[in-house]
Amino acid sequence: MRIHTATDFLPVTVSSVLLLSAFAAAAAISATAAPSAKKPYVTTSLDIDSECKTCPRSLCPNVDLKVDNVTNEFNVTCWTRGTKIMGDNLWLKTESDCYLTQYDVHEYDGNWDEDLAYCGRQSEEQHLTLEDATLQYKTECRICPFTGSCDVVAYLPEETDVTLTCWTDAATPILDNSYWYKTTNNCYVAEVGLYDRPNRADLDYCGPIPHLEIANHNNENGTSEVNKREPSAEPAELAPQYLIEVKVGEEYSYCYEKPDNTSKVIERYEYNQTVVMQCVTDITGTWYAQSTDFCYCSNYDFWDEPLNSEYYRIPLCEYFGTPADR
Ligand SMILES: *[C@@H]1O[C@H](CO)[C@@H](O)[C@H](O)[C@H]1NC(C)=O
Ligand SMILES: *[C@@H]1O[C@H](CO)[C@@H](O)[C@H](O)[C@H]1NC(C)=O
Ligand SMILES: *[C@@H]1O[C@H](CO)[C@@H](O)[C@H](O)[C@H]1NC(C)=O
Ligand SMILES: *[C@@H]1O[C@H](CO)[C@@H](O)[C@H](O)[C@H]1NC(C)=O
Ligand SMILES: *[C@@H]1O[C@H](CO)[C@@H](O)[C@H](O)[C@H]1NC(C)=O
Numbered sequence: 400m401r402i403h404t405a406t407d408f409l410p411v412t413v414s415s416v417l418l419l420s421a422f423a424a425a426a427a428i429s430a431t432a433a434p435s436a437k438k439p440y441v442t443t444s445l446d447i448d449s450e451c452k453t454c455p456r457s458l459c460p461n462v463d464l465k466v467d468n469v470t471n472e473f474n475v476t477c478w479t480r481g482t483k484i485m486g487d488n489l490w491l492k493t494e495s496d497c498y499l500t501q502y503d504v505h506e507y508d509g510n511w512d513e514d515l516a517y518c519g520r521q522s523e524e525q526h527l528t529l530e531d532a533t534l535q536y537k538t539e540c541r542i543c544p545f546t547g548s549c550d551v552v553a554y555l556p557e558e559t560d561v562t563l564t565c566w567t568d569a570a571t572p573i574l575d576n577s578y579w580y581k582t583t584n585n586c587y588v589a590e591v592g593l594y595d596r597p598n599r600a601d602l603d604y605c606g607p608i609p610h611l612e613i614a615n616h617n618n619e620n621g622t623s624e625v626n627k628r629e630p631s632a633e634p635a636e637l638a639p640q641y642l643i644e645v646k647v648g649e650e651y652s653y654c655y656e657k658p659d660n661t662s663k664v665i666e667r668y669e670y671n672q673t674v675v676m677q678c679v680t681d682i683t684g685t686w687y688a689q690s691t692d693f694c695y696c697s698n699y700d701f702w703d704e705p706l707n708s709e710y711y712r713i714p715l716c717e718y719f720g721t722p723a724d725r
Contacts, residue, residue, distance in 0.1 A: 476516075540586035
């Protein structure tokens with residue numbers, strides 16, 4: 400039951416008449432002062448790397464959160480509802496005019512939604528720019544656009560349709576192209592894996608992107624219905640990377656329709672030719688690498704064997720599954 404005091408400024412839930420009358424008395428006493436149940440702001444700080452967003456939704460672009468350069472503190476002024484992060488949909492608006500999920504903010508000894516004002520219905524709206532795109536190659540969709548340190552959220556097969564929502568160029572270059580796009584699956588894909596270059600002018604800039612971990616930023620619906628397997632275990636210190644360039648170390652490297660050297664030859668690469676590889680597989684008992692011509696070469700035909708490279712850890716083809724019929 401929700402009961403309002405006579406002056407209607409302190410909504411309280413009460414279970415006993417005694418408490419109610421005590422409250423009414425207190426309200427009567429302080430009625431001449433200008434009472435305020437809400438604080439104008441609360442000073443807080445971040446517990447983990449976070450993104451401060453233009454709206455309280457995972458997909459909204461990021462903006463710079465200004466913090467005190469000595470204490471790392473900042474003020475939050477109101478609360479709102481948004482994407483549920485780690486079981487909680489409460490977001491806080493900062494004085495930088497951006498929203499943080501409560502989950503990332505230092506634990507508060509109180510209730511945000513009691514101590515701060517509600518930001519208003521408008522704050523719950525999501526404004527996104529959207530553009531459709533299709534993957535030409537197998538693509539790792541990552542929680543942040545850096546191949547060395549960001550978890551892979553989904554391994555997407557070629558021909559997957561994605562919806563892009565913002566772009567960034569502050570990312571790891573793949574084949575010398577450093578544009579990446581955030582998809583509506585809440586993970587980033589590199590431009591180099593798309594059929595067509597998106598029209599960036601129609602998309603928001605993603606803003607500053609911190610290093611995030613899946614463990615701390617699972618959103619309410621997960622990120623993708625596509626498989627989310629762990630990358631293979633070795634060598635552990637290297638991140639997987641797709642679309643890697645290797646040079647043929649044999650006189651020729653034959654590229655087969657299947658990962659099997661008795662299947663049809665699709666391409667013949669020459670000595671020292673650069674070939675771009677998407678993934679490796681040993682489903683037929685021998686290691687093959689799939690090139691961007693969608694055929695399979697023996698892993699051992701290259702100077703820097705895709706499987707055993709010192710520089711990257713290429714994903715298994717099986718991670719990506721098979722493309723849907725289009
Ligand atoms: C903090 O910022 C102020 C102005 O924004 C600047 O004058 C000051 O030097 C900064 N202090 C440190 C420790 O960076
Ligand atoms: C929070 O707001 C108060 C009042 O405007 C201000 O004095 C204080 O410096 C702010 N704190 C931070 C960390 O910005
Ligand atoms: C999550 O899934 C539910 C049910 O499918 C849907 O109503 C809701 O809009 C989804 N939320 C987001 C943020 O996609
Ligand atoms: C085909 O692959 C097998 C191993 O799977 C190997 O023993 C054989 O030499 C290969 N043949 C050719 C023509 O490369
Ligand atoms: C292989 O190609 C590179 C250029 O991509 C060239 O510099 C190098 O000399 C070539 N090596 C051989 C052995 O032909």
